[in-house]
Amino acid sequence: MRILYLALQQEFPAPHAGFSHVYSVIKSLRKLGHEVIVVCKASRREDIWKWKNYDGFEVLSTSLHLDYFPPTVNMPYERIRQLMTLEILRACAKFKKLVEDRKIDIIHERHDMRFDISGLVSKLSGIPSVLEVNSPFLEECFGEGSVGYMLRNITRRASFKLSSSVVVQTGILKKIIDKNTGVNSKVIKNGADPEMFRPLEKDFKSFEFLKGSVVVGFSGAFKPWHGVDMLIEASKGLDVKLLLIGGKVQVSNGLAVGAIPHEEVPRYLNLCDILVAPFAPSKDEKRKEMYKRYGMWWCPLKIFEYMAMEKPVISSRVGEVPEYLEGAGLTYEEGDVEGLRDAIEKLSKDKELRERLGRRGREKVLEHYSWDKIAKDTERLYEELIF
Known part of the structure; x- marks a missing residue:
């Protein structure tokens, strides 16, 4: 054809x-x-x-x-x-x-x-x-x-x-x-491309300070409706470190590495134990009335890329994201910083749960979302x- x-x-x-x-x-x-x-x-x-x-x-x-x-x-x-x-x-x-x-x-x-x-x-x-x-x-x-x-x-x-x-x-x-x-x-x-986004041996070269910690990661734009500020707030006081990909911001308990080429993103995501998509469409001043009327209509690539990495995913409960993450992650009400904090804390303390959710996420990508x-x-x- x-x-x-x-x-x-x-x-x-x-x-x-x-x-x-x-x-x-x-x-x-x-x-x-x-x-x-x-x-x-x-x-x-x-x-x-x-x-x-x-x-x-x-x-x-x-x-x-x-x-x-x-x-x-x-x-x-x-x-x-x-x-x-x-x-x-x-x-x-x-x-x-x-x-x-x-x-x-x-x-x-x-x-x-x-x-x-x-x-x-x-x-x-x-x-x-x-x-x-x-x-x-x-x-x-x-x-x-x-x-x-x-x-x-x-x-x-x-x-x-x-x-x-x-x-x-x-x-x-x-x-x-x-x-x-x-x-x-x-x-x-x-x-997502499960050949490109796949679990690998962790290489902490240049990131030694993350070694031995539970690493919570984010990849994407740092627009208000992507919720990076809420992730930073929710992680404060928890025994985790942040690895933020896609922008620059001050992080007291981790690192924001800025924008990197798409083909290098999997190497960074692989360093993480938990991946977060804290969508906050109500912070999008231009489109928030539409979101109220219809719901969030995105089908975010990052969700499937996270899942393909065989990592547990935490996301706000918006649009169709809960359907994608069923059995593969935890969700919380949009804007609920405490709910996000609780989800991070729960996964940070339960390695077996992290591994189970991660395995199911990759299975779902291979079955439905490649x-x-x-x-x-x-x-x-x-x-x-x-x-």
């Missing part, structure tokens, strides 16, 4: 979860024997509409900003120019030619807060398309019911309905998208649409 994968707002490579998701899915699709051609966002102007090779993938860089109409007041000139000069028509022609030249069987597009072009190209080319939606961007940016939202949602509904199928990460996100666009989306969850499993689910959807 020849797949054209459009990630028009995603640089390739890039140091964040968006790239990890795209790369992991297409890597697993290739393992199944499919040919994947990637179209991504150019990181430099001189790379626009140029081909490159990344890890054996053909990657075409573009600079398309196919915004919903009408333009916003603070929209950069180049995006207004592309919108008003109908750049979408030229882009459609280029992608249609690419589909024909490469004999593409299906188009897969990663949705951003832009007009999704895959549906149009698929109709012009006579092949199916899949639109992957990872967040309700319009609702986040404009708020349901606003004039700006309603005008742009007309365009979004049209582009979604041109797609042969719409895929979302969670049942919560499905409710939002289906209600506001009129589609019947399918749920395909996220996952990228290979997600790729097979995606392949099955492709086959339904093509054949």
